[in-house]
Amino acid sequence: MEMDSSLRIFDELERTFPGPADYSEGHFSYYNRSARPAVAAIRARLGEMFSRYPVEHQAELRARFRSGDDRGFDSAFFELLLHELLLRLRCTVEVHPPVTSGDGKVPDFLAAPEDGEPFYVEAIVASALSDNEAARQSIMNVVYDQINKIESRNFFITISTIEGIGQRQPSGKRIRRFLETRLAALDPDRVAQDYTEGAADLPEWLYEEDKLKIEFGVVPKSTQARMKQGARSLGKLATEVKWGSDASSLRDAISRKAGRYGDLGHPYVIAINSTSKWGVEHTDVMEALFGTESFYLDRETLKEMRMVRNPDGALNTRRGATYTRVSAVLIAFGAYPASIANVVVKLYHNPWAKYLYSGPLCQLEQEVPVGDNMKRTPGISLGDLFGLNRDWPGD
Structure with missing residues (x-):
């Protein structure tokens, strides 16, 4: 059987997306659509390496790259x-x-x-990561992407603790409504002043759904960050504790x-x-x-x-x-x-x-x-x- 030596890992297309990857986005999807010069350099390097891979094995390797x-x-x-x-x-x-x-x-x-x-x-x-840990991470990645869809001009949204992640995907729309309602009630200038003065009682909210508990907070955006178009809303995430080695x-x-x-x-x-x-x-x-x-x-x-x-x-x-x-x-x-x-x-x-x-x-x-x-x-x-x-x- 004659092999096709013209295979490429990535598609040949016009790329316009300048931003970072979504949390739930697969590696291939992001590398394939990003217009960033650094990602273009990565695509070119992987393409050169792939061209030196034996032709009869390229299709199988390419399929795994593109599997999602x-x-x-x-x-x-x-x-x-x-x-x-x-x-x-x-x-x-x-x-x-x-x-x-x-x-x-x-x-x-x-x-x-x-x-x-x-x-x-x-x-x-x-x-x-165990299979269960990877599954929980995938669930939270979808949540993070939903939070980033919130138009929060004045604040970064932070997550301090996450407990009780189950096997069912929580409602992203419900989490967004929960946060949007509370963000709308904040006085940006007052929160910014409290933050500058080191106040210990900055706004915090506990979201609960089934056994899932997420503690949210906010950090005021700088003037420069407020003016930035398309900036993400999600800021600091909960720190995970590593047990053992x-x-x-x-x-x-x-x-x-x-x-x-x-x-x-x-x-x-x-x-x-x-x-x-x-x-x-x-x-x-x-x-x-x-x-x-x-x-x-x-x-x-x-x-x-x-x-x-x-x-x-x-x-x-x-x-x-x-x-x-x-x-x-x-x-x-x-x-x-x-x-x-x-x-x-x-x-x-x-x-x-x-x-x-x-x-x-x-x-x-x-x-x-x-x-x-x-x-x-x-x-x-x-x-x-x-x-x-x-x-x-x-x-």
């Missing part, structure tokens, strides 16, 4: 990013190479360096992919894009791979604290070293289309790997086993490898 599901967009983007990374490291890349696992599953990539051993790469996105989502991602294909006979690298909205840290990765930290007081000195790893990591359990077919884990610390120039990408080696990895990914920043410890070694950044300035894609 942000999870599909995110996974397609990360696979495209990895493919481009491998090309720029002078690898020949095969997409979905056949393997002998027998169940029809295939890894994402087989990369063959100019010199050295071929290696497999499997991609996965870890968001740290992101190590569990990373550990789960590794476990899902570690034994998926059996013994591949070559190094196997799992690449994870951590898109946690709280931001993943190096300590989260170390706990996910090698176990959580415990500290013990030295019995002799009773002063020095000693850190040990509990056997609850993906690669280190109570049974000892596990998933030894995983050679290394490549972590992207929040890779998005707009962050390619600045995202940190680091390679964590598995000290117990059956097939040790020493290929071109070692040009990136690494964590290398030295004795019983891991040692950081610097490397080239993704931005430099892709030839992007730090301020790309601009404002």
Whole structure:
């Protein structure tokens, strides 16, 4: 079958929308319609990368970009990013190479360096959000968009607390009427004076619908903001409390992919894009791979604290070293289309790997086993490898 090499991720059309994305808007929808120069630069870069993706696999990747599901967009983007990374490291890349696992599953990539051993790469996105949390976020995104439809010339609307988000979408029209009625009763000059003087009793309203409770407030707009056409009404949102670390989502991602294909006979690298909205840290990765930290007081000195790893990591359990077919884990610390120039990408080696990895990914920043410890070694950044300035894609 002859493949169409003219496929494009984004549509060719005249774009006039200059604003930010709606809260409930999908990634593809916004990138496809935005007229902002920065978004145009992103579209152009992704288009260039897509043109180098194997023609016979472009249709499937494009469909995920355009599916309307942000999870599909995110996974397609990360696979495209990895493919481009491998090309720029002078690898020949095969997409979905056949393997002998027998169940029809295939890894994402087989990369063959100019010199050295071929290696497999499997991609996965870890968001740290459960399905229920993602559903609740989607519900509130629709609410936020409804609030932004309110014409509030004098005030930003703030949200201090949200409780009892259920599975049913609350009435956006009812919330708008609730807020519009209360905003109309305010004296803008009086509220602005109270705000300037630091008054503690600024207007607050509790909205209730079924079990849902939202506490709203207002902040007076500056003179400049009042004159701005099309400005959004929604200001500060409720701060979400993060319990624990992101190590569990990373550990789960590794476990899902570690034994998926059996013994591949070559190094196997799992690449994870951590898109946690709280931001993943190096300590989260170390706990996910090698176990959580415990500290013990030295019995002799009773002063020095000693850190040990509990056997609850993906690669280190109570049974000892596990998933030894995983050679290394490549972590992207929040890779998005707009962050390619600045995202940190680091390679964590598995000290117990059956097939040790020493290929071109070692040009990136690494964590290398030295004795019983891991040692950081610097490397080239993704931005430099892709030839992007730090301020790309601009404002």
